[in-house]
Amino acid sequence: MTTTSSTPSSDVILEMRSITKTFPGVKALSDVTLKVRRGEVHAICGENGAGKSTLMKVLSGVYPYGTYDGEIVFEGQVARFSNINESEHAGIVIIHQELALVPYLSIAENIFLGNEIKGRGGLIDWNRANGEAGKLLRRVGLKENPTTPVGQLGVGKQQLIEIAKALTKDVKLLILDEPTAALNDNDSEHLLGLLRQLQAEGITCIIISHKLNEIISIAQSTTIIRDGRTIETLDIAAGEVTQERIIRGMVGRDLESRYPERESHPGEEVLRVEDWTVGHATQDRLVVEGANLSVRAGEVIGIAGLMGAGRTELAMSIFGRSYGRYLGGRLYKRGEEIQARNVREAIKHGIAYATEDRKKYGLNLIDDIKRNVSAAALEKLAGGGGLVNSQEEIAVAEQSRRDMNIKAPTVMSVTGKLSGGNQQKVVLSKWIFADPDVLILDEPTRGIDVGAKYEIYVIINKLVAAGKAVIVISSELPELLGICDRIYTLSQGRITGDVPIAEATQERLMALMTLERIPVRSGAPVASGGATVGTSAEAPAVPGAPQQSEQSRSPLSSQNPEDLA
Structure with missing residues (x-):
């Protein structure tokens, strides 16, 4: 690393001047200042x-000095970092959206990976490492044993471990890229609280996020970038910045809705x-129990539930039994019972x-857009000999690129190089080409910006206008309220409500999402693993909750896992 003296204001820790970065055929940054x-x-x-x-x-x-134009001034010195180790040595630590943790290593091993605490003879002093890791865990609000494998923890705690890891490096400037994108509300609030604590300790933070409500609550200022250029910097601390004001800067126009x-x-x-x-993939318990739902042509239904309610497990099990060690129940397509025993059969139906x-x-992130778009329906492109018609494959992908407004130079661009919103459009293009009914x-909009979200919603509207049925699972209740016709709620693996959109509010949905199982009379069915089977009829009455009789309860709930194959 090379540094030279500069003379910025003493209250400025970082200044990036006229940064320009070009990739082959694309100017990613143009004269950006920060x-x-x-x-x-x-x-x-x-x-x-x-x-x-x-x-x-x-x-x-990550992009070393010499691969970009412009100047970086950090703590009064012009910085020319050749690699990430040099920036960390200077006190700049970045936590990427894709966490850099090894699931099979312990918490302590991950925290000190590459920065091991050595004892006599150059051997790692594990007692000291575990002790120091314990102190760091307490500092970020965790009570886990430092010897616990990271893979046993949820993503919220893993994010905090990344911050604990950063604190071992004498961090002065902490950069977090979409830190709450995959977190539930409780984990998000915990993380934001930790950032406030670190700020009180004198650590400067840069946060990249699409959750504008979080930005307004946590940040003192924000810089808006559009099309690789700095648009403006707003003073949030002055109290005059709204979400709509930030959106206008991001997309270059007002979004009326x-x-x-x-x-x-x-x-x-x-x-x-x-x-x-649906039975849990590895444990002897049910994750979805006695669920009943339906969707019609031209309809968008939502599925709302807290983390662990069984939303994804329900969806994956419907899609060709791609989740679950044992399943029970029936699936009907236009009134006729069908069997979707694997993904291929589900797509066929x-x-x-x-x-x-x-x-x-x-x-497939290392493959191009073209092959990702065609991956689910290659047979539609196969000729008489079973070989894929490459020219037709390119034509299909080009049509998708135009229709979906995928921002990429060509359909031969590597998918992993695209932004999150454009990657999501490639996923949708793949399934639209497969032409499903459901x-x-x-x-669908996790980790993407408000403009790209709007484009995804437009795509959903076009699908239902063409007679498709769409089921949307989302952790964002305003999103479900904004795009759905009906919303099902899940709590502890059971459907607790089927609410028409005209009657739905966030408060009502949350009440249905948090219905607890009430202990029932002696002799009532008991779920595999010992969990009592409750119903919404036993819980406090909430408008929209389905009222189930004893006869309507799933008889599978009282059976052994071996009987549910």
Whole structure:
């Protein structure tokens, strides 16, 4: 690392001047400026692909000095980082959206990975490492044993472990890229509380987030980037910045509504699920129990529930039994019972599922857009000899790129290089090309900006206008209220409500999502693993909750897992 003296204001810890970064055929950053005050939380806002993460990679040395134009001044010194180790040595630590933790190593091993505490003879002093890790865990609000494998923890706690890891490096400037994108409300609030604590300790933070309500609550200022250029920096601490003001800077216009208007004209029932019961993939317990739901052509239904309620497990099990060690219940397509024993059969019956984790399960990130778009329906492109017609494959992908407004130079672009919003459009393109009758979307707008979200909603509206049935799972209740015709609620694996949108409010949905199982009379069915089977009829009455009789309860709940195959 090379540093030279500069003379910035003493209250400014970081200044990035006229940063320009070019990739082959694409100018990702153009004359970007950024100024961060010492001790503040500074937010960076922009649409997917605006250049936010690229700017932070320039700052942290992921893109080394010499691969960009412009100047970085950190703590009064011109910084020319050759790699991320040099930026960390200077006190700049970045936590990426994809956490850099090894699931099979312990918490302590992850915290000190590459920075091991050595004892005599150069051997790792594990007693000291575990002790220091314990102190760091308490500092970030965790009570876990440092010897616990990281893979046993939820993503919220893993995010806190990343922060604990950063604190071992004498951090002065902490950068967090979408830290709450995959967290529930409680974990998000815990993390934001920790950032306030770190700020009180004098640590400066830069946060990249699409959750504008969180930005306004945690940050003192925000810089808006659009199309690789700095648009403006707003003083949130002055109290005059609204979400609408930030959105206007991000997208270059006022959004009259977060959700596009749509006329609802549901047709015939397309899919019905009856008495659907799903066993946990590895444990002897039920994750979904006696679920009943239906969706009609031209209808968007939502599924709302807290983390662990069984939303994803329900969706994946419907999609060709792709989750669950044992399943029970019946599946009907346009009134006729069908068997979807695997993913291939589900697709054959016109059922598709877009996973909540597009990077891990939804896309081949090292392959190009073209092959990802065609992956679910290659047979549609096969000629007489079974070979894929490559020219037709390119034509299909190009059509999707235009229709979906996928921002990429060509369909030969590597999918992993796209922004989150554009990756999500590739996932949707894949399933639209497969032409399903029922499309299940699991967290379709997670981690993408407000402009890209609007485009996703428009795509959903076009699908239902064409007679498709869409099921949306989302942790954001305003999103479900904005795009759905009906909303089902899940609590502890049971459907507790089926609420028409005209009668739905956040308060009502939350009440249904938090219905607890009430202990029942002696002799009542007991779920596998010993959990008592409660129903909404036993819980406090909530409008919209289904009233179930003793006869309507799933008989599967009292059986052994071996009987549920």
